[in-house]
Amino acid sequence: MVGKPKLETVAKQAGVSVATVSQVMRGTGRISEQTRKKVLQTAKNLNYVPDGRAASMRSGQNREIGLALHQIANPFNAEVISGASDLLESEGYLLSVLDARDDAARQRRQIEAFIGSSRAGLIWVPAQDTPEATCELLKTHKLPTVTFLRHTSFAEFDHVGIQNTDATARATEHLADLGHSRIAFLGGTARVDVRNERIEGYTRVLAARGLGPPIVWESPDDKLSGVAAMTNLLEAHPEVTAIVCNGDVVAIGASLALTKLGLTAGLDVSIVGFDDIQDAEIAIPPLTTMAVSPYELGRKLARVVIERIKDPDMPVATTLVPARLVVRNTTGAPTRPQGALFG
Amino acid sequence: MVGKPKLETVAKQAGVSVATVSQVMRGTGRISEQTRKKVLQTAKNLNYVPDGRAASMRSGQNREIGLALHQIANPFNAEVISGASDLLESEGYLLSVLDARDDAARQRRQIEAFIGSSRAGLIWVPAQDTPEATCELLKTHKLPTVTFLRHTSFAEFDHVGIQNTDATARATEHLADLGHSRIAFLGGTARVDVRNERIEGYTRVLAARGLGPPIVWESPDDKLSGVAAMTNLLEAHPEVTAIVCNGDVVAIGASLALTKLGLTAGLDVSIVGFDDIQDAEIAIPPLTTMAVSPYELGRKLARVVIERIKDPDMPVATTLVPARLVVRNTTGAPTRPQGALFG
DNA sequence: ATCACGCGCTAAAACGTTTGTTTACAACAA
DNA sequence: TTGTTGTAAACAAACGTTTTAGCGCGTGAT
Numbered sequence: 001m002v003g004k005p006k007l008e009t010v011a012k013q014a015g016v017s018v019a020t021v022s023q024v025m026r027g028t029g030r031i032s033e034q035t036r037k038k039v040l041q042t043a044k045n046l047n048y049v050p051d052g053r054a055a056s057m058r059s060g061q062n063r064e065i066g067l068a069l070h071q072i073a074n075p076f077n078a079e080v081i082s083g084a085s086d087l088l089e090s091e092g093y094l095l096s097v098l099d100a101r102d103d104a105a106r107q108r109r110q111i112e113a114f115i116g117s118s119r120a121g122l123i124w125v126p127a128q129d130t131p132e133a134t135c136e137l138l139k140t141h142k143l144p145t146v147t148f149l150r151h152t153s154f155a156e157f158d159h160v161g162i163q164n165t166d167a168t169a170r171a172t173e174h175l176a177d178l179g180h181s182r183i184a185f186l187g188g189t190a191r192v193d194v195r196n197e198r199i200e201g202y203t204r205v206l207a208a209r210g211l212g213p214p215i216v217w218e219s220p221d222d223k224l225s226g227v228a229a230m231t232n233l234l235e236a237h238p239e240v241t242a243i244v245c246n247g248d249v250v251a252i253g254a255s256l257a258l259t260k261l262g263l264t265a266g267l268d269v270s271i272v273g274f275d276d277i278q279d280a281e282i283a284i285p286p287l288t289t290m291a292v293s294p295y296e297l298g299r300k301l302a303r304v305v306i307e308r309i310k311d312p313d314m315p316v317a318t319t320l321v322p323a324r325l326v327v328r329n330t331t332g333a334p335t336r337p338q339g340a341l342f343g
Numbered sequence: 344m345v346g347k348p349k350l351e352t353v354a355k356q357a358g359v360s361v362a363t364v365s366q367v368m369r370g371t372g373r374i375s376e377q378t379r380k381k382v383l384q385t386a387k388n389l390n391y392v393p394d395g396r397a398a399s400m401r402s403g404q405n406r407e408i409g410l411a412l413h414q415i416a417n418p419f420n421a422e423v424i425s426g427a428s429d430l431l432e433s434e435g436y437l438l439s440v441l442d443a444r445d446d447a448a449r450q451r452r453q454i455e456a457f458i459g460s461s462r463a464g465l466i467w468v469p470a471q472d473t474p475e476a477t478c479e480l481l482k483t484h485k486l487p488t489v490t491f492l493r494h495t496s497f498a499e500f501d502h503v504g505i506q507n508t509d510a511t512a513r514a515t516e517h518l519a520d521l522g523h524s525r526i527a528f529l530g531g532t533a534r535v536d537v538r539n540e541r542i543e544g545y546t547r548v549l550a551a552r553g554l555g556p557p558i559v560w561e562s563p564d565d566k567l568s569g570v571a572a573m574t575n576l577l578e579a580h581p582e583v584t585a586i587v588c589n590g591d592v593v594a595i596g597a598s599l600a601l602t603k604l605g606l607t608a609g610l611d612v613s614i615v616g617f618d619d620i621q622d623a624e625i626a627i628p629p630l631t632t633m634a635v636s637p638y639e640l641g642r643k644l645a646r647v648v649i650e651r652i653k654d655p656d657m658p659v660a661t662t663l664v665p666a667r668l669v670v671r672n673t674t675g676a677p678t679r680p681q682g683a684l685f686g
Numbered sequence: 687a688t689c690a691c692g693c694g695c696t697a698a699a700a701c702g703t704t705t706g707t708t709t710a711c712a713a714c715a716a
Numbered sequence: 717t718t719g720t721t722g723t724a725a726a727c728a729a730a731c732g733t734t735t736t737a738g739c740g741c742g743t744g745a746t
Contacts, residue, residue, distance in 0.1 A: 004484055006702060017726045022704060029705090030724060047483040052459035053396035054703035057731045064456065072424060072440070078416030085442060089449065094456050096439035097415070099428060106432065113407065113437050116395035117460070140390040141347055224625055259627055282567055284602055284627075349732055360696045365734060372735090373694060397732035400701045404734095 005046040014042045025050060056118060064094045065305060066114040068107060069125040069148075072099040074221065074249065075277045076294050077125075080148070083298020084123060091306060093120065102127045108134055115141045121305040124157075126150050128191050144308040148301055151193050158308055159318040160301050164194055167290040167323035168201035171244045171272040174288075174325055176209050178333045180242035180270060184215035186233060186254060187226070187246025195246055198274070202244050215240060219250050226253020227260070234261070234269070241269060241334040248273040248280045248289055255283060255330055265330040276326060285329035292323045348389040357385045368393060399461060407437045408648060409457040411450060412468040412491075415442040417564065417592065418620045419637050420468075423491070426641020427466060434649060436463065445470045451477055458484045464648040467500075469493050471534050487651040491644055494536050501651055502661040503644050507537055510633045510666035511544035514587045514615040517631075517668055519552050521676050523585035523613060527558035529576060529597060530569070530589025538589055541617070545587050558583060562593050569596020570603070577604070577612070584612060584677040591616040591623045591632055598626060598673055608673040615674060617666070628672035635666045 007018045023029035024039040056062040085095040100107035107127040121144040135155035138145050146158040175183050185202045188195035203214045219229030245251035251273030255265040265271045266285055276291030350361045366372035367382040399405040428438040443450035450470040464487040478498035481488050489501040518526050528545045531538035546557045562572030588594035594616030598608040608614045619634030
């Protein structure tokens, strides 16, 4: 009644030994139907919940897995979390989420916590400037880890990501095919490989088509920053008629910026997003974008981490899913001579 | 080198006892500077991370607190998480998040996991139809808990919420003052007290001003559903000239629906949102809304749960923060005779 | 020389489980 | 009787920490 009920409490009340109660709870060993019933009943009466710490310490097992990322407040990531969490729970695991906000020191503490509590596995979007030491930590503690989106340059982990270069190449081709010749890249901040890969796809097509020097513009990945960045970009480069974006959130921000300037995305300036979040479809105008399915990505992550847990010695694998072009209304043929944006 | 380093590993390598290493790691006891240095060094060399399970089992302490909610993919909630997490980490705690998607059974499993791992505390947005048993569980295990937004009718927990009734009353008054006489309430689904309170504020003002029967329209709290719900609402009630919404996400969806119909929020139909998420300000047109500060709300939650952890016998307290009306562009005087929506 | 005391460290007992081994008991065969 | 077999339940040793009590030793006071 007072204090947490433990195995001993249940055992005493049911008139059996602790070991018996444990076996009943876990469904192991040979237990007569009669005592099984009795134990189960008293456990329920006492609101008994097994102490996972003791259990996992003794058994060396743990059903809790961790997810560490850089930005929980991002609809794309939220969808990924949903997908991963759904699949994991269907397999009897539990997913708990930690948000480091791209702060390497914070990430370090969080990963130490995951290690310290002996999580069964880790799904990890490494923060910017993740030091080698953090990877080493994971390695020495043999925590089954799968990185997502971002690689780490130091250690070999399983990885699930997106075919970034191909995707932005496709996006850029789409714009070039429509007749655009001054195409810029907008979004993300330096030092992240995801962004570098995307910029590479964009640059490659520019070079292949002889479309002049790349214009790359930074912006944090939130809508408000996207609005500001787009405004500045157009001011600095009024000749630009089309934009490839690092993500839908920024792309929608950019589209919003156009609207605020009295312009229309797809008419005055073409925009291609990346991710295909829910908002992309219902934005005004609806956003042309490179679609990946974040929910499915989450499920894939879950499957990979489970396999790694089950067989720690498997060779490390990388899965890169493609993105497909979804043409909506923010892309169209250029309608004005270059440089005459406000003419 | 092989296998996880433990206290014993460090102790052996440093040539001291386990107890000494423990004291060095925790900064307790009297330890000479010399051995302190030596122990710290070998611990670092070995990438030693203390086993939180053993530590918390022995000491009865735990620095990890849990957050269980119904929808992680909601910008309002995401901001709350940020606020709570920031404050908690500054106090040496860690916040791990579990999303039950408003499924009571799933919530039950997650809360059992929190109890089982002896989390230090719990910040909880109870799922719809949370059964009494779940509250009982929390009570018998004495897990320091603060509920957020939604109450539970069964047990007494600390609570942090919003002055919902006053807020929607204020919103409705604002619309009535502008001259609207047919005002509807849009958003949320039944059985959640937050929504009931908000509807009550709306209804109360309607009654006080003699403004005819309430029109209450359901909608899940995502943008896409908001678009659909608004469209249906206008079809069923073309006389409506103003809407009070259950949240900004739905409100922005509603505004989007108007745009798609060739109408303008604030001109053809007035809309008041709730929450003041980042998108409210940059929406087109910018959204009039009842503003609460989710980040601050998160910090408040963190402070409450910490106090409860420190003093489990404090009387239970409820904090209700006010929402303030922020007038932007989606509200204005009615411009058309009732019932002539598409005239 | 004896005593008391502070210092730096260690031994050992918990914390609540799981699990391999052992015991108790009964039934049955030789 | 004794021995064998089988079943149901209990014992006891871990898991990796924290923490209390106490040990040996040098130092200064008596």
